Amino acid sequence: TVSDREEDTTGAELRGVLHPEGIRALRELAGGLAHEVNNALGVIVGNVHLAELQLPEEHPARKFLQEIDRLVNDSQLTTRLLARMARGTSTGSNRPLLLDELVQRVVDQAPCSIELQLGALSALIEADVFPIESALSSVLSFLCADRPHAGLKVRTALLIDQIELAIEDESGPTPTPVELYNAFAPYRSFAGRTAVGLRLTQLAELAHRLGGRVHADIPEAGGLGLYLYLPLSETRTP
Numbered sequence: 001t002v003s004d005r006e007e008d009t010t011g012a013e014l015r016g017v018l019h020p021e022g023i024r025a026l027r028e029l030a031g032g033l034a035h036e037v038n039n040a041l042g043v044i045v046g047n048v049h050l051a052e053l054q055l056p057e058e059h060p061a062r063k064f065l066q067e068i069d070r071l072v073n074d075s076q077l078t079t080r081l082l083a084r085m086a087r088g089t090s091t092g093s094n095r096p097l098l099l100d101e102l103v104q105r106v107v108d109q110a111p112c113s114i115e116l117q118l119g120a121l122s123a124l125i126e127a128d129v130f131p132i133e134s135a136l137s138s139v140l141s142f143l144c145a146d147r148p149h150a151g152l153k154v155r156t157a158l159l160i161d162q163i164e165l166a167i168e169d170e171s172g173p174t175p176t177p178v179e180l181y182n183a184f185a186p187y188r189s190f191a192g193r194t195a196v197g198l199r200l201t202q203l204a205e206l207a208h209r210l211g212g213r214v215h216a217d218i219p220e221a222g223g224l225g226l227y228l229y230l231p232l233s234e235t236r237t238p
Helices: 002-007 020-054 062-087 099-108 129-144 177-181 199-209
Strands: 095-098 114-117 124-127 152-158 162-169 213-217 224-231
Touching: 020 062, 095 099, 099 114, 099 129, 099 152, 099 162, 124 129, 124 224, 129 152, 129 162, 129 199, 199 213, 199 224
Parallel strands: 114 152
Antiparallel strands: 095 124, 152 162, 162 224, 213 224
C-alpha cells in the first residue's frame, strides 16, 4: 500500500543518494567522468571507422568491429546521462506541467508493451520537460530490454499533497534484498536485468531536484517496483 511505502526506509533516503551534498558530489564526479570517457570513445570511434575502410566487406574481422561499435554506442548513452546529471537544472527553467500528459508521451515511445493507468489527470508538477522525460525514458528503456512482452505497468495516482508515479515490472526477476537496498546507487546492477547503468541513479537525482523522493520495492506479484513521489504545483489548472 501507499502508506506502507511512505513509512518504509528501504529506499534511496537510507543510502543518502538524495542528500544535497551527495548530489553535488555526484554531479562533479559525473562531469569529470563524462569528459574523460568521451575523449576515449572519440579515439575508439575514429579507429573503428579507419579499420572498416581498409577491410573488405566479407572480412571476418568486421564482426568484431561491429561489436565494438555496439559497445561504444552503449557507452555514449552513459556519457550523455553523466553530462545531464552534471549540468543539473536550475529551478528557473521549471514550469507547471501535467504529469499524466508527460507520462503518456513517454510510454507511447517506449520500446515494449506497457499497461498504463493514469489517475492524476489534472494534477500539475513544477518541472522542466527535458530532464523528467529523459529520466523516465531511460528507466523504461532498461526495463523493456530483452522483454518485448507485457508485464510492465506504469500508473499515476493523486495523493493528498503529492503525485505518485509507479513503475512496476512484474515479468522481470525479483531483486535480492541487497540489490533493492542499493537500487539507486551509481553503476549498481540487477541479476537478470541488462543495461541498468546510471538509469536509476538518474531517477533518484530527478526526485531530489524536484523536491520529491523515490522508493524501490517488490510489487505484490514479484519483480521490481519503482515509486516516484513528486510535490503538487501550487498553480491550479483552469
